[in-house]
Amino acid sequence: MPDDIRISVADESDVAWCAQLMSSTDPWLAYKFSIETCTGILHWPGSELFVARVNESLTGFMLLHPRGFLGCPYIAVIAIVAGQRGRGIGTRLLEFAERHFAGSRHVYLCVSSFNLRALRLYERYGYAKVGELPNFIADGFSEFLMQKRL
DSSP: OOTTEEEEEOOHHHHHHHHHHHHTSTTTTTTTOOHHHHHHHHTOTTOEEEEEEETTEEEEEEEEEEEEETTEEEEEEEEEOGGGTTSSHHHHHHHHHHHHTTTOSEEEEEEETTOHHHHHHHHHTTOEEEEEEETSSSTTOEEEEEEEEO
16 A cells, blocks of 8 residues: 555645546446546535545546435445555545544445445455345446444
C-alpha cells in the first residue's frame, strides 16, 4: 500500500476527471452511464466528493452522503484508476469514510453483483450483505446492499 496516498475534498475542477473515470469504470461502464449522468450523480445534493492522490496524481475518488440511505451514512461511489487497483487505495478510502462518519452506528454501500473484486474488498473490510435489489439498475443484475457497524 503506498504511504503517500492523500485524500482531500474535491474541488470543482476535479469533478470532470471524476465523471470521466466513473463513466469508464465498472459498474457504471457496464450500465452505460454517460459522463453527463455521472456528473449529475457527483452533484447529488448534500453529498461530499473526495479525491485520492498518489504522488500528487489523481488515482481515485469517493462520493459520500451523510444521510444517503434511510438517513444513515452512505458510500455512494468509489472508483480507482485501473492501473492503481489492488494497491490499497480503495482500502484507504473506506478507512477515510469510516473516520468521516465516526459517531454513526452504521455505514452502507451498494455493490453490483458482477463487481466481484469490489465485493471481496468490502467483505474483507467487514461489510455484510443485508439486502439484494434484483434488476435494480439493469435486468439480469442485482445490487447488494451492504452494511458495516461502526
